[in-house]
Structure formats: C-alpha cells, structure tokens
Amino acid sequence: MQNIEPEKLRFKIYNPLIDDLSELDFTQNDGSDPLLVEQYVKIKFSKGIENSSKDNKIYVVKYEEKVIAFFILRMSVICNNNFAEDDIDKLDEFNYPALLMTKIGIDKNYRCFKIGKFICLFCLGLAQLTNEKLACTFFIFKTTKSLAEKIYGPKYHFKWKSTNRKLVWIYRRIM
Amino acid sequence: MSLNIIIPMLKKTSLSLEKIVLLDKDELEEIQKYLENDIDLDEKKDLEKAREFYINHSND
Numbered sequence: 001m002q003n004i005e006p007e008k009l010r011f012k013i014y015n016p017l018i019d020d021l022s023e024l025d026f027t028q029n030d031g032s033d034p035l036l037v038e039q040y041v042k043i044k045f046s047k048g049i050e051n052s053s054k055d056n057k058i059y060v061v062k063y064e065e066k067v068i069a070f071f072i073l074r075m076s077v078i079c080n081n082n083f084a085e086d087d088i089d090k091l092d093e094f095n096y097p098a099l100l101m102t103k104i105g106i107d108k109n110y111r112c113f114k115i116g117k118f119i120c121l122f123c124l125g126l127a128q129l130t131n132e133k134l135a136c137t138f139f140i141f142k143t144t145k146s147l148a149e150k151i152y153g154p155k156y157h158f159k160w161k162s163t164n165r166k167l168v169w170i171y172r173r174i175m
Numbered sequence: 176m177s178l179n180i181i182i183p184m185l186k187k188t189s190l191s192l193e194k195i196v197l198l199d200k201d202e203l204e205e206i207q208k209y210l211e212n213d214i215d216l217d218e219k220k221d222l223e224k225a226r227e228f229y230i231n232h233s234n235d
Contacts, residue, residue, distance in 0.1 A: 011232045074194065078206065081197035096206065100196060124222060125229020137210070140196060157218045159209055161202040169196060173210055174222065 004063060004113045011122055014058035019067050021045045021060075026105040034144055034166065037105040041070075056102075059122075061115065069106040069115050073123065075130075076100035078138065078171075097134070098171070099127040101141035120156055127174040140171040 012019070022045070026037040033039055061069040078096040101123060106115045123139050130136040143152060145160075145168045152158040158170040198206070214222075 009232065076194045076196055078196045078198060078203070080200055080203050096210075098196065100194075118228070121225040121228040122232055124225035125227070126233070128222065128226050129229065138206075157215070157221055159205070161199075161205055169198065169202075171206065172218075173214065175214075 006118055008063055009118055010062040012060050012062060014060050014070065019060050021067060021070060024067065024107040026107065035142065037103060040103055041105060061119065063110070068110040069119065071104040071119050072102045074100055074102060078140065096137045098138040098140045099123060099130060099136055104141065116151070117156060124172065124174055131174060136174060138171045139174055140169060142167055142169050
C-alpha cells in the first residue's frame with residue numbers, strides 16, 4: 001500500500017458482533033510486545049468478552065471497512081503517588097482530570113501511515129469537547145520511551161519526564 | 176505509598192485504581208509548570224485541527 005487517505009478513516013465504537021481483531025498483529029517488528037497490546041487482544045477480544053461500558057470506551061479504526069487499529073479511552077485523574085494517608089481530604093489538590101488512553105494497537109501492516117497521529121487527533125478533539133462539559137486538562141497514555149522520543153514528542157507535541165525507564169507516561173494539555 | 180494503603184483510601188472516594196495515573200512528585204511538578212506556561216502556537220494550532228478532526232469523525 002502506497003499511502004492512506006485520512007478522510008477514509010472511520011472511528012467506531014467496538015462492536016464484538018461485527019468487529020474482528022483476531023487477524024491483526026500488534027507486536028513490534030522484533031516480535032516483542034512491550035505494552036502488552038497483543039496479549040490483551042488475544043485474551044480479551046478473542047473470547048468476545050470485552051465490551052465498551054460507561055467507564056470504558058473501546059474504539060476501532062476502520063479503513064475501507066477493515067479494522068486496522070483500536071484504542072480504549074476512559075476518564076482518569078493524574079495524582080501524586082506520594083500523598084500521605086491523612087491527606088485524603090486534600091486529594092483534590094493533587095488531581096488533574098485527564099482523558100486516559102489505556103490501550104492503543106495498530107496493526108503491523110498499517111504502521112508508518114500516521115494512524116497513531118489520527119488517533120491522537122481524535123482523542124485530543126474529544127478531550128477538548130469533554131472539557132466543555134466536565135473538567136479535562138490532559139490527554140495521557142503510556143508508551144515506550146523510544147516512541148516518545150522519535151514520534152510523539154517531536155512530531156505531536158507530547159511531553160514526558162526524562163527517565164531511564166523503558167515505558168513513560170506522555171501527556172498533552174488540551175487547553 | 177503501597178497499594179495496600181492506596182486502595183482503601185480510594186474506596187472512600189468514587190475513584191478506582193485503574194482510573195488513576197499515579198506520578199512522582201517531581202513529574203507532577205513538571206506537569207504543573209507545563210500548564211502554567213503559555214501554550215505554544217504550533218500546539219494550539221494542532222489542538223484546533225484535532226477539534227475539527229474529531230467533529231468530522233465523531234459521527235462515523
């Protein structure tokens with residue numbers, strides 16, 4: 001495939017009766033699965049037990065009617081992991097409401113076509129409209145440090161804390 | 176703080192653990208600084224593009 005036409009991408013809520021992810025390959029080029037996406041799909045989707053709920057929206061991305069990617073969103077809060085137990089009443093002070101992408105998977109055959117970029121655009125747009133109804137300050141998800149450094153930071157304005165860890169939380173403000 | 180302490184605390188609120196992103200204090204301070212600074216012009220344009228993209232694709 002030479003290129004994809006962004007206007008032909010379709011974003012749908014996952015329907016276990018019609019959306020089949022079993023043929024897709026979410027592993028890295030070296031066969032690894034650092035974010036456990038392939039494992040998640042094999043366990044959750046293959047048995048048809050994963051459904052969207054009010055807390056958990058599963059989207060599939062289709063191109064010419066074929067599912068090529070999926071992602072899962074939920075509302076979240078970003079907190080300090082070091083607050084003391086007697087700070088429970090102050091929990092609000094540590095919170096930033098955020099749209100959290102708990103999983104993202106793009107089929108191996110559709111990588112390098114900016115599908116990740118379009119998923120992020122969709123989520124950032126959704127986060128902005130969400131913020132008009134209830135507070136939502138960030139769009140956040142976990143990815144590999146390598147992807148953050150090569151793609152999400154320089155190309156899509158994401159930030160993260162410099163670290164030696166392999167996985168990092170990356171985020172963008174939406175206001 | 177261990178999960179043994181966090182989970183009972185969260186049960187007192189409406190939050191469950193998987194809804195929470197726990198970050199170190201210094202990372203949270205970086206986030207706060209990022210929020211306090213003016214938004215970059217390119218970033219702002221990209222957000223406008225995102226809003227338009229979502230509106231065009233949300234009724235797919």
